[in-house]
Amino acid sequence: MTYESFEYDVLVIGAGGAGLRAAIEASSAGVSVGLVCKSLLGKAHTVMAEGGMAAALGNVDDRDDWKVHFADTMRGGQYLNSWRMAELHAQEAPARARELEAWGAVFDRTKDGKILQRNFGGHKYPRLAHVGDRTGLEMIRTLQDHGIHQGINVHMECTIIELLKNGDRVVGAFGYDREKGRFRLFTARAVVLASGGIGRAFKVTSNSWEYTGDGHALAYRAGAELMDMEFVQFHPTGMVWPPSVRGILVTEGVRGEGGVLRNSDGKRFMFEDIPDAYKSSTADDEEEGWKYTQGDKNSRRPPELLTRDHVARCIVREIKEGRGSPHGGVFLDIAWIKERLPNGAEHIKKKLPSMYHQFKQLAGIDITQEPMEVGPTTHYVMGGIRVDADTQMSTVRGLFAAGECAAGLHGANRLGGNSLSDLLVFGQRAGQYAAAFAKEQTTAAINSDEVEAAARHALEPFEREGSDAEGPYQVQFDLQDMMQAQVGIVRSEGEIQKAVDGFPGLHQRANRVGVQGNREYNAGWHTALDLRNLLMVAEAVARSAILRKESRGAHFREDHLEKDPEQGKLNTVIRQGTGGEMDVVQETLAPIRDDLQQIIEDNK
Amino acid sequence: MSSATFRIWRGNADGGAFEDYTTEVSEGMVVLDAVHQIQAEKANDLAVRWNCKAGKCGSCSAEVNGNPKLMCMTRLNSLPLDQPVTIEPMQTFPLIRDLVTDVSWNYEVKKRIKQFAPRAPDAPDGSWRVEQYDVERVQEFRKCIECFLCQDVCHVLRDHRLHDKFIGPRYFVYTAALEMQVLDTADRVNDLANEHGVGYCNITKCCTKVCPEEITITDNAIIPLKERVVDEMYDPLTKMLRMFRG
Ligand SMILES: Cc1cc2nc3c(=O)[nH]c(=O)nc-3n(C[C@H](O)[C@H](O)[C@H](O)COP(=O)(O)OP(=O)(O)OC[C@H]3O[C@@H](n4cnc5c(N)ncnc54)[C@H](O)[C@@H]3O)c2cc1C
Ligand code: SF4
Ligand code: SF4
Ligand code: FES
Numbered sequence: 036m037t038y039e040s041f042e043y044d045v046l047v048i049g050a051g052g053a054g055l056r057a058a059i060e061a062s063s064a065g066v067s068v069g070l071v072c073k074s075l076l077g078k079a080h081t082v083m084a085e086g087g088m089a090a091a092l093g094n095v096d097d098r099d100d101w102k103v104h105f106a107d108t109m110r111g112g113q114y115l116n117s118w119r120m121a122e123l124h125a126q127e128a129p130a131r132a133r134e135l136e137a138w139g140a141v142f143d144r145t146k147d148g149k150i151l152q153r154n155f156g157g158h159k160y161p162r163l164a165h166v167g168d169r170t171g172l173e174m175i176r177t178l179q180d181h182g183i184h185q186g187i188n189v190h191m192e193c194t195i196i197e198l199l200k201n202g203d204r205v206v207g208a209f210g211y212d213r214e215k216g217r218f219r220l221f222t223a224r225a226v227v228l229a230s231g232g233i234g235r236a237f238k239v240t241s242n243s244w245e246y247t248g249d250g251h252a253l254a255y256r257a258g259a260e261l262m263d264m265e266f267v268q269f270h271p272t273g274m275v276w277p278p279s280v281r282g283i284l285v286t287e288g289v290r291g292e293g294g295v296l297r298n299s300d301g302k303r304f305m306f307e308d309i310p311d312a313y314k315s316s317t318a319d320d321e322e323e324g325w326k327y328t329q330g331d332k333n334s335r336r337p338p339e340l341l342t343r344d345h346v347a348r349c350i351v352r353e354i355k356e357g358r359g360s361p362h363g364g365v366f367l368d369i370a371w372i373k374e375r376l377p378n379g380a381e382h383i384k385k386k387l388p389s390m391y392h393q394f395k396q397l398a399g400i401d402i403t404q405e406p407m408e409v410g411p412t413t414h415y416v417m418g419g420i421r422v423d424a425d426t427q428m429s430t431v432r433g434l435f436a437a438g439e440c441a442a443g444l445h446g447a448n449r450l451g452g453n454s455l456s457d458l459l460v461f462g463q464r465a466g467q468y469a470a471a472f473a474k475e476q477t478t479a480a481i482n483s484d485e486v487e488a489a490a491r492h493a494l495e496p497f498e499r500e501g502s503d504a505e506g507p508y509q510v511q512f513d514l515q516d517m518m519q520a521q522v523g524i525v526r527s528e529g530e531i532q533k534a535v536d537g538f539p540g541l542h543q544r545a546n547r548v549g550v551q552g553n554r555e556y557n558a559g560w561h562t563a564l565d566l567r568n569l570l571m572v573a574e575a576v577a578r579s580a581i582l583r584k585e586s587r588g589a590h591f592r593e594d595h596l597e598k599d600p601e602q603g604k605l606n607t608v609i610r611q612g613t614g615g616e617m618d619v620v621q622e623t624l625a626p627i628r629d630d631l632q633q634i635i636e637d638n639k
Numbered sequence: 640m641s642s643a644t645f646r647i648w649r650g651n652a653d654g655g656a657f658e659d660y661t662t663e664v665s666e667g668m669v670v671l672d673a674v675h676q677i678q679a680e681k682a683n684d685l686a687v688r689w690n691c692k693a694g695k696c697g698s699c700s701a702e703v704n705g706n707p708k709l710m711c712m713t714r715l716n717s718l719p720l721d722q723p724v725t726i727e728p729m730q731t732f733p734l735i736r737d738l739v740t741d742v743s744w745n746y747e748v749k750k751r752i753k754q755f756a757p758r759a760p761d762a763p764d765g766s767w768r769v770e771q772y773d774v775e776r777v778q779e780f781r782k783c784i785e786c787f788l789c790q791d792v793c794h795v796l797r798d799h800r801l802h803d804k805f806i807g808p809r810y811f812v813y814t815a816a817l818e819m820q821v822l823d824t825a826d827r828v829n830d831l832a833n834e835h836g837v838g839y840c841n842i843t844k845c846c847t848k849v850c851p852e853e854i855t856i857t858d859n860a861i862i863p864l865k866e867r868v869v870d871e872m873y874d875p876l877t878k879m880l881r882m883f884r885g
Binding site for chain 2 (some may be wrong): 038074075077078079080082084130133134136137138139141142144146147148149150151153164166167169172173176181183184190191206214244245276277278280283284389392393396397398465476507508509512546549550551553555557558559560562
C-alpha cells in the first residue's frame with residue numbers, strides 16, 4: 036500500500052501547551068516541524084486549565100524566588116520528584132511566563148501593573164499567574180496564535196497509532212486522519228510526544244475522550260520506559276450533580292479566593308486533620324485562613340489549601356462516614372464571603388466567571404448564593420514517560436516527551452499550577468533538544484512491513500462487524516468501572532489484585548471488538564483503536580500500585596497507611612519485556628545534590 | 640426516567656437524512672449527553688466533536704432545533720421534549736459527516752490577520768507595566784472559545800457566502816483584541832477595510848445573540864473597528880499623515 040507521506044525534521048505529537056511550545060522552539064531553531072493532534076487546534080486539554088500557572092515572579096510577595104518554588108514542589112511530590120527537573124522548572128518558569136506576555140497573553144495585573152499572582156494549594160506564596168479562571172485558554176490561544184506564524188505544519192484531527200523505529204532510534208510515526216480515515220505516514224529525525232494524560236481509564240474524570248494514554252502506550256511499545264505510574268491525581272473538587280456532569284472540574288481557585296469545605300453538619304472538617312509536614316504553615320483558625328486568602332502576609336493558609344491528595348482523602352472520609360451532601364459529595368461554599376466583602380457577589384463573578392457560568396448553566400446553581408456540591412475526580416497523572424531531565428529525551432533515542440505524558444517533575448503529587456508551567460519549561464526544552472538531535476541525524480529508512488502491520492491491525496475491527504462482535508464502548512465502560520472501584524483513591528492489595536486479574540479478559544474482549552460503518556469520522560472505530568492504549572496504561576497503573584506498599588502522595592494504601600522511608604527512595608519503572616510481558620521494577624533515585632538538599636532544609 | 644426522541648442529521652457531503660433516535664433522559668442531561676448515549680447504544684459511528692463538556696473548548700457547536708448552540712451547555716429541560724429535538728451540523732461550513740463540519744477556513748483566515756507586535760518592554764527583565772483597567776477591555780474578547788457559532792449565524796457568510804471577502808465576527812473579535820491591546824503596535828485598519836470586509840457587516844447583531852461566552856461582539860468589537868476605519872481612512876488629516884509616514 037502507499038500512504039500520504041510527510042517528512043519533517045521534528046514531528047511533535049500533541050498540540051496542548053507542551054506540544055505547541057515544543058513546536059515553536061524547534062521551528063525557531065531552523066528545522067522543519069510537523070505538529071499532529073487528535074482534535075482541532077486550540078481544543079487540547081490545556082484549554083480547560085483554570086486556576087493559573089506557577090512561576091516565582093515575586094510580583095505579589097517579593098519573598099518568593101525559585102528556591103522556595105523548588106522546595107514547595109519537592110515537598111508536594113514527597114521527594115520522589117526528579118530534583119533536577121524541579122530545579123529547572125522553578126528557575127525557568129518566570130522567563131517562560133514573561134515570554135507568553137511578549138506573545139500576546141493578557142494576564143490579570145497587580146496594582147503596580149505587573150502580572151498578578153494568586154494563592155494555590157501547596158505554594159507558600161501567591162504564585163499563580165492567571166486570567167480569571169480561564170488561564171489555560173489564554174495560554175493555548177497565545178501559543179496557537181504565535182505558532183501559526185512560525186511555519187509549523189499542523190495536521191489537525193489526525194491520530195498517531197504507532198511509532199516507527201530503525202534500529203534503536205525512533206524515525207517516524209504512523210496514523211490516520213479522522214475525516215476520511217486515511218492513513219498517514221510521517222518520517223522524522225526526532226519525535227516529541229506531548230500527548231497529555233490517561234484520565235479516561237477511570238469512570239469519574241475531569242478529562243476528555245482524548246486522554247487515553249496514547250503517548251504513554253506508543254512510547255512503551257517503542258521500547259521506552261515509563262515511571263511512577265501509580266501516582267494518579269484525584270482532584271478533590273469535581274462536580275457531583277447532575278449525574279451527567281459528574282467529574283467536571285471545580286477549580287482550586289475557588290478555595291484560593293476564600294471558598295471553604297463543609298460537611299452536612301456545616302462543619303469545616305479540614306481543620307481536623309492537618310499533616311505534620313504542614314502544621315507550621317497552616318492557619319490556626321478560620322479568621323487567619325480568611326486573612327491569608329485576602330493577601331495578608333502574616334497569616335497562614337487555610338487547611339482547604341493543603342495538597343490535593345490530602346484534601347481528596349478528607350472528603351472521601353466525610354462521605355464514607357455519613358457526613359456527605361445529598362448527592363454524595365461535600366459542600367464547597369464561596370457565597371459565604373459576602374459576610375466579609377460588601378460586594379461579595381460581584382467579586383465572585385469577577386474572580387471566578389467560568390465557575391459561575393458552569394454551575395449556573397449545568398446545575399442550575401448560583402454560586403454567589405448557595406454552596407456547590409463537590410467530590411473527588413480523576414484529574415492528572417504524575418507518572419509517565421521517563422525522560423532525561425535536561426533534554427527530555429526518553430530512554431529511546433530520538434524520542435522526546437514533555438508535559439503531562441512525561442514523568443519526573445511532580446513526584447508523588449503535583450501542586451496545582453505546576454502543570455501549565457511544566458508544559459512551557461519542558462516543552463521549550465524538548466523542542467530545543469529535539470531540533471538539535473534532528474540536525475545531527477540523517478533521515479532513516481522506514482520499515483514498510485512495520486507500517487503494513489500497523490495498518491492491517493487498525494482495520495481489523497471493521498472485519499469483525501457482525502452480531503457476535505462487541506462494540507467498543509462497553510469494554511471501555513467496564514475498564515473504567517474496574518479502575519474506579521479497585522485502583523481509585525483508596526487502594527489495597529486485594530482490590531488492586533482483582534483489577535490486575537481483570538486485564539487478560541479485557542484485552543481479549545478488546546481484541547474482538549467490532550465496529551459499524553465506514554472509515555469516515557467514525558467515533559466507534561476511534562474508540563476501538565484507543566482501547567489498546569487505555570488498557571496498557573491502566574494495567575501500568577494497577578501493577579505499579581501493587582508494588583508500592585506504602586502511602587505516599589496521591590498513592591494511598593489502606594493496608595500500608597504509613598510512608599516507608601526505604602520505598603521513598605525508589606521510583607517505579609515499567610518496560611516491555613522481551614516476551615511482550617509488562618515488567619515492573621523499582622529503581623533507586625539519584626541522590627540529590629547537596630546545595631538543593633540545603634534549599635529543602637532551609638525551607639522546612 | 641422518561642424518554643425523548645432526537646432527530647439527528649446523518650450523512651456526508653454526498654447527501655444524508657435525519658434519523659430519529661429515542662433514548663432515556665434523566666435529570667440534568669444536556670444535548671451532548673443524549674448524543675453520546677445514542678452513540679454508545681445505537682449508532683456507534685455517529686460523528687460528533689467534543690472535548691471539555693463544560694463550555695470551555697468550543698468543539699461541540701451544532702444547531703439544536705434550528706438554534707446555533709454548544710451541545711454540552713444546552714440542557715434538555717430548556718427544550719420541549721414532547722416533540723423530537725432536531726440536531727444538525729452548522730450550515731455555514733462544508734459538511735464532513737453527521738454533526739461534524741469542516742471549519743478549516745477559520746484557521747486560514749486567522750493567519751491573514753497581522754500578529755501581535757508589542758512595544759519595547761518597560762522593564763529590564765523584559766516585562767511590561769499595564770493597568771488592570773486596560774487589561775479588562777481586551778479580556779472580554781479573549782474569552783472567545785472559537786466555537787464559530789457567530790460565524791455560523793452571520794448572514795454574510797451563511798447566506799451570501801462571502802468567505803473570500805469577509806472574515807466574519809469571530810475574527811473581528813480577534814482583531815479588536817489585538818487593536819485594543821495597549822502593548823500592540825501593528826496597524827490593521829487598512830486590512831480591515833480592504834481585505835477583511837468589515838464594511839459588509841450591517842450590524843444585525845445576530846452574532847452577539849448566539850455567542851456562548853456572551854461577548855458583545857457587535858457593540859464592543861465591530862462598531863469600534865468600523866469607527867477606526869472611518870477615522871483613519873476617511874479623515875483627511877490622518878490620511879495625509881499616513882501618506883507622509885509612507
Ligand atoms: C479541567 C482541568 C483544569 C486544569 N487546571 C489546571 C490549572 O489551573 N493549572 C495547571 O497547571 N494545570 C491544570 N490542569 C492540568 C493541565 O491543564 C494539563 O495537565 C495540561 O494542560 C496538559 O498539557 P499537555 O500539553 O501535556 O497536553 P494536552 O493539552 O492535553 O494536549 C495533548 C495533545 O496531544 C494530542 N494527542 C494525544 N494523543 C494523540 C495521538 N495518539 N495522536 C495525535 N495527537 C494526540 C491531543 O490531541 C492534544 O492535542 C487542568 C486540567 C484539567 C483537565
Ligand atoms: S452584526 Fe455583522 S458580523 Fe454580526 S451577524 Fe450581523 S452582519 Fe454578521
Ligand atoms: S466570538 Fe463567541 S460565538 Fe464567536 S467564536 Fe468566539 S465564543 Fe464562539
Ligand atoms: S465540549 Fe467543549 S464546549 Fe462543548
